[in-house]
Amino acid sequence: MSNVQVAVVTGSNKGIGFAIVRALCKQFPGDVYLTARDPSRGQEAVAKLQEEGLHVLFHQLDIDDLQSIRALRDFLKEKYGGLNVLVNNAGIAFKVHDTTPFAVQAEVTLKTNFFGTRNVCTELLPLVKPYGRVVNVSSMVSSSALGGCSRELQEKFRSDTITEDELVELMTKFVEDTKKSVHEKEGWPNTAYGVSKIGVTVLSRIQARMLNEKRKGDHILLNACCPGWKNRGQIFSQALQLWCGA
Numbered sequence: 001m002s003n004v005q006v007a008v009v010t011g012s013n014k015g016i017g018f019a020i021v022r023a024l025c026k027q028f029p030g031d032v033y034l035t036a037r038d039p040s041r042g043q044e045a046v047a048k049l050q051e052e053g054l055h056v057l058f059h060q061l062d063i064d065d066l067q068s069i070r071a072l073r074d075f076l077k078e079k080y081g082g083l084n085v086l087v088n089n090a091g092i093a094f095k096v097h098d099t100t101p102f103a104v105q106a107e108v109t110l111k112t113n114f115f116g117t118r119n120v121c122t123e124l125l126p127l128v129k130p131y132g133r134v135v136n137v138s139s140m141v142s143s144s145a146l147g148g149c150s151r152e153l154q155e156k157f158r159s160d161t162i163t164e165d166e167l168v169e170l171m172t173k174f175v176e177d178t179k180k181s182v183h184e185k186e187g188w189p190n191t192a193y194g195v196s197k198i199g200v201t202v203l204s205r206i207q208a209r210m211l212n213e214k215r216k217g218d219h220i221l222l223n224a225c226c227p228g229w230k231n232r233g234q235i236f237s238q239a240l241q242l243w244c245g246a
Contacts, residue, residue, distance in 0.1 A: 005030030006080045008072070010063055010120060011090025012036065013045035016137070016227050020087055021045075025054040030084065035061035035072070063090045063116035066123075073123045082129040088117050088200075089137045093193045106178040106192040113196035114171050118164075118203060125207065130218040134207075138200045138224040145194025150187025157202050164206050171199045200224060 007028050012021045013036035024032045034049070034056055036042030042058045049056045059075060062068040076083050091113045094105045117136060128134060146154060156162060156170060174195050177183035184190060204224035211220050 001081045002031075002079055004080065005084040006033065006076065006082075007031070007085035007087070008033045008035060008059075008076070008083060008124075009087040009089055010035050010061055012087075013038075013041045017087075017089040018045055020089060021056060022049060022052070022054065024085070025049060025056050028085065031055075031057055031080075033057050033059050035059050035090075037062040037064075061090075063120050064112055066119055069119055069123050073127065076124070076127055082132075083124060083127045084129055084132050086120075086124055086128065086132075086134045087137065088120055088135065090116065090120075091137065091196075102190070102192065103175075103178040103181070106175050106183075106195070109192040109196050110171055110175050110199070113193070114199035114203070117200055118168070121203070121207060125211075128218075128220055130220070132218075132220045134220065134222040136200050136204045136207075136222070136224045138204070138226055139193075139197040140226045141191070141194045142197035142201045145189045145191050145198055148189030148191070148194070149198075153187045157198060160209075162202065162206065164203065167199065167202055167206065171195070 005028070007024050007030060009017050009021050009024065009032070011017045012034045018034070021032055021034045032055075034042060034046055035058070036045065037060070039058075039060050042060065046056050046058045059072055060068065061072050092109060094100060094109065098105065121134075121136075125134065146157060149157070153170070156166070173186075174183060174188055177186045177188060178192070188195060201224045204222060208222045211218075211222055
């Protein structure tokens, strides 16, 4: 088992995830893992960074696949005995004018952005070592989406005592409501991406609270953040495309 520190960035073969890996390679005193669903694309991204003289490693990870997540978990546990830095960047977003039925967009988007991220946290957070750092990449879109929710939903999401199970029920309800075409009537905004990021932000609050209650002495810091657009001159839909890691 290695005593080397280790950092993992999900969905990092392109976009902001790729930039995060590059920055970590320059600043983090340990091994940095770039991850991607497609091994060939991941290895191509690694090669680009190696051409810059950076030391970076690759591990396959599809956050929609629980077996893939657990394979990474087992690898980290066996090789490093845990994890020091986790950046949950992987996510998807449909283009603004995409004609895919909204119910399909909702199911696909929530599956990756919320449920996939939650599964990664469920499997990897127990591995985070004392003084570790966890960053869940969210978006300011979650703030505007929350403003578009009914007062009842806003109160639930803003509750200081909301549980992970209650949050999962809400995210599941959104998907089911879109299938019935009643999501707006039920108080939801008309944005699957925005709702998914409400989920990520609230999940982060819940996780931080749990870490403070159960592992306070380990001084693990968990945050959600909005990275901003990679190219601010581009329109919203293009900016989202730049954000998505595959």
